Amino acid sequence: MKGLAGRQTRGIQTGTRLDVVDNSGARTIEVIAVPGYKGVARRYPSAGVGDLVMGTVRRGTPQMRRQIVHAVIIRQKRPMRRADGTMVFFEDNAAVVTTETGETKGTDIKGPVAKEAAERWPRVAATASTIL
Numbered sequence: 001m002k003g004l005a006g007r008q009t010r011g012i013q014t015g016t017r018l019d020v021v022d023n024s025g026a027r028t029i030e031v032i033a034v035p036g037y038k039g040v041a042r043r044y045p046s047a048g049v050g051d052l053v054m055g056t057v058r059r060g061t062p063q064m065r066r067q068i069v070h071a072v073i074i075r076q077k078r079p080m081r082r083a084d085g086t087m088v089f090f091e092d093n094a095a096v097v098t099t100e101t102g103e104t105k106g107t108d109i110k111g112p113v114a115k116e117a118a119e120r121w122p123r124v125a126a127t128a129s130t131i132l
Helices: 115-120 122-127
Strands: 017-020 026-033 052-060 068-075 094-098
Touching: 017 052, 017 068, 026 068, 026 094, 052 094, 068 115, 094 122, 115 122
Parallel strands: 017 094
Antiparallel strands: 017 026, 026 052, 052 068, 068 094
16 A cells, blocks of 8 residues: 555646636746656656646736746645545645745635645645545
C-alpha cells in the first residue's frame, strides 16, 4: 500500500487556468511550471490535488496582476481515486496562493478543500473551513 498512497490522478497541466479561492488578491492564475516534476521528454508537466505549482496571475487586483506566485491545488475536475476505492471530483479547478514553503498568503479559503491537500499542507488545512 505504500506505493499507492502517493499516486494520484494528475488533472492539471501547464497552461491550465485555476480559480484562486482565497483573499490574497488574485482571482485567476495560469500554471507555468510544476517544481519537482520528473517526466518524459517533451511531455507537458502535470500536477494534481495537493501539488505545489508556479503560476502567473491573470485576473486580480492591480498589485497582484502579472506576478509569479506559488500555489497549492486544492480541487480538480478530473476524477481521482482514493485509497479506499472511492472516486472524488469537484466542479472546478481551484488553488490557494502560498509561499514556496506552503504558508498561505490569504486568511480565508472559500469552498471545500480536498483531504489529500489538507494532509500534505498543514497551513492550508488550518485555514480551510471544509475538508472533503
